[in-house]
Amino acid sequence: MNLSEHLPVLQVVVPLVAAPLTVLLRKRSLAFATVLAASWIAFGIAILLWMKVASTGAFSYAIGSWPAPWGIEYRVDPLSTFLLVLVSGVAAIVLPFSRASIESEISTQQHYLFYTMFALCLTGLLGITVTGDAFNVFVFLEISSLSTYVLIALGRDRQALLASYQYLIMGSIGATFIVIGIGLLYLMTGTLNLADMGQRIGAVQGTRPVLAALAFLTVGISLKLALFPLHQWLPNAYTFAPSAVSAFLAATATKVAVYVLIRFYFSVFGESQVFDRLPMKEAMLLLALAGMFIASTYAIFQTDLKRLFAYSSVAQIGYIILGLSFGSATGLTATVLHLFNHGVTKGAVFMLLGCVALAIGGTTMTRVQGLGKRMPLTSFGIVVCGLSLIGVPGTAGFISKWYLLLAAMEKGQWWLVFLILASSLLAIAYVWRFVEAAYFREPRKDTAAARPVPWLMAVPTAALVVATVYFGLETSFTIGSATKAAALLMGGLR
Amino acid sequence: MTTGGHFTYFITVFLMIAGLFIVIARGNLIKKLIGLGIFQTSVYLLYIAPGKLLGGTAPILSDAFTVYSNPLPHVLILTAIVVGVATLALGLALVVRIREAYDSIEEDEILSLDADQAHRKQEQQ
Numbered sequence: 292m293n294l295s296e297h298l299p300v301l302q303v304v305v306p307l308v309a310a311p312l313t314v315l316l317r318k319r320s321l322a323f324a325t326v327l328a329a330s331w332i333a334f335g336i337a338i339l340l341w342m343k344v345a346s347t348g349a350f351s352y353a354i355g356s357w358p359a360p361w362g363i364e365y366r367v368d369p370l371s372t373f374l375l376v377l378v379s380g381v382a383a384i385v386l387p388f389s390r391a392s393i394e395s396e397i398s399t400q401q402h403y404l405f406y407t408m409f410a411l412c413l414t415g416l417l418g419i420t421v422t423g424d425a426f427n428v429f430v431f432l433e434i435s436s437l438s439t440y441v442l443i444a445l446g447r448d449r450q451a452l453l454a455s456y457q458y459l460i461m462g463s464i465g466a467t468f469i470v471i472g473i474g475l476l477y478l479m480t481g482t483l484n485l486a487d488m489g490q491r492i493g494a495v496q497g498t499r500p501v502l503a504a505l506a507f508l509t510v511g512i513s514l515k516l517a518l519f520p521l522h523q524w525l526p527n528a529y530t531f532a533p534s535a536v537s538a539f540l541a542a543t544a545t546k547v548a549v550y551v552l553i554r555f556y557f558s559v560f561g562e563s564q565v566f567d568r569l570p571m572k573e574a575m576l577l578l579a580l581a582g583m584f585i586a587s588t589y590a591i592f593q594t595d596l597k598r599l600f601a602y603s604s605v606a607q608i609g610y611i612i613l614g615l616s617f618g619s620a621t622g623l624t625a626t627v628l629h630l631f632n633h634g635v636t637k638g639a640v641f642m643l644l645g646c647v648a649l650a651i652g653g654t655t656m657t658r659v660q661g662l663g664k665r666m667p668l669t670s671f672g673i674v675v676c677g678l679s680l681i682g683v684p685g686t687a688g689f690i691s692k693w694y695l696l697l698a699a700m701e702k703g704q705w706w707l708v709f710l711i712l713a714s715s716l717l718a719i720a721y722v723w724r725f726v727e728a729a730y731f732r733e734p735r736k737d738t739a740a741a742r743p744v745p746w747l748m749a750v751p752t753a754a755l756v757v758a759t760v761y762f763g764l765e766t767s768f769t770i771g772s773a774t775k776a777a778a779l780l781m782g783g784l785r
Numbered sequence: 786m787t788t789g790g791h792f793t794y795f796i797t798v799f800l801m802i803a804g805l806f807i808v809i810a811r812g813n814l815i816k817k818l819i820g821l822g823i824f825q826t827s828v829y830l831l832y833i834a835p836g837k838l839l840g841g842t843a844p845i846l847s848d849a850f851t852v853y854s855n856p857l858p859h860v861l862i863l864t865a866i867v868v869g870v871a872t873l874a875l876g877l878a879l880v881v882r883i884r885e886a887y888d889s890i891e892e893d894e895i896l897s898l899d900a901d902q903a904h905r906k907q908e909q910q
Binding site: 426429430433437440441444449450452453455456459460463464466467470471474477478483 | 801805808814817818821824825828831832835857858861864865868871872875876879880882883886887895896899
């Protein structure tokens, strides 16, 4: 048997098998080892797939050798491999971090269940990315969502329970909207294979069920990716979840939802249908701008750093959707780039906050006073990531914002260039709030000494911070992949 | 198509809106889940009803049958039902935990309890 042929399905199966294994093993160190191995294997497979696509181009995998469109097809192309690398890479980095991080946040008997849920969540996210079947998207979406609800509910405070419940309600409504959309598309085209659907939809273009499907899918997926004003679940979920979970979700979950949106827009409906028949461009532009400005303003007035950066995530999702609203290749490149760069940056931010929470017991503004003296390296890391969120040259955030500006200039929309820069000023304001507290205030007198951060947490965190800077300087991987993905989408799979 | 032909769609849309309305309008956490259940169930109907043809048989390859019902929606909905049950179970489990932590299952009461707690914390600082 040739294993390399089966890489696309192994990508999903490896973490899927790891999940029940951890339940059977029960011992938390064994469970940790299993899921760690699974996530590193998944990362390895993702890199292999990326290399294979880079050298020989996109290919498909037929599950059980049933050819598409009858069987379920796994589609491996430049866009999906790029996302696979991001998701599995972040998982492989966050997992070692989680071991020490959950020690103080989750009771010891539940640790192995944490790893189970983590493996399932990873399975779902990877599955959504690799599958070429519409109903499979829904099933994997629910696998990842259900495990996410559990992961959030594991948080230390009791507010985590309500945050998880609210996310469950919103997430299920979103997922149900997605099924309605897929159902309507299935009724009209008679197929569930995304590529096949893209071909057959031409015959029924512009009919009411198809437009309704477009509307249902847009709203459902927007709920999942926390597009303003459907972001209500996100700040609470990120604030009260365990640190490792916040880091993993902030870096991957919303990004995969954006991927689903891109897939449906460009591979199924086709840009002419999305952008010409309905005023989608204008709607997305408006919501993206509203998110960028309103969520950034909210972020400035938060007293908890985790919540501050959660609102910043909503604002950054605005940038991602803004790129989509241009409907041009440059805009799409900016979107895909920002998916990756923002994922890496936000993952690093929440891991750093996890270190802070462990060392000094919390992340509120009053607690982090004088952090620059007490934890110089960690504070410096947060500042570096903050610069990336603002979009300062030399960090990953700059690259994607630069492409966003290019896309705006290409269309000659100078007012938009101005607005993008103006919203970056708001980002400076909320990052400055941390700088002011950490560097210009004395530590409070009554605080105990900071607990040392174990190396198992420090090393992965440092790795992701370095990645934030690395992808701002060495961009051949990110820009190369994003341009290829955008070209593929604009050329259309149809 | 006549109004009669659209009968199942009317039922589907009614259930859909009723379910969604309950989720939005009710503050009781259990009632919200019931609404969510109704909303999800309406989608089962949306899928299954068009798959049934009057006089259609199971898809058996034989000259004796010419009209087949589509079996695929049923299979899809089996999966969706499993997902729905899992969501409901998880939601109810969360409500049990919430009741243990707050001694209430009314959303507004829980939110005001949280607000009180945050207020006290601020005064301490």
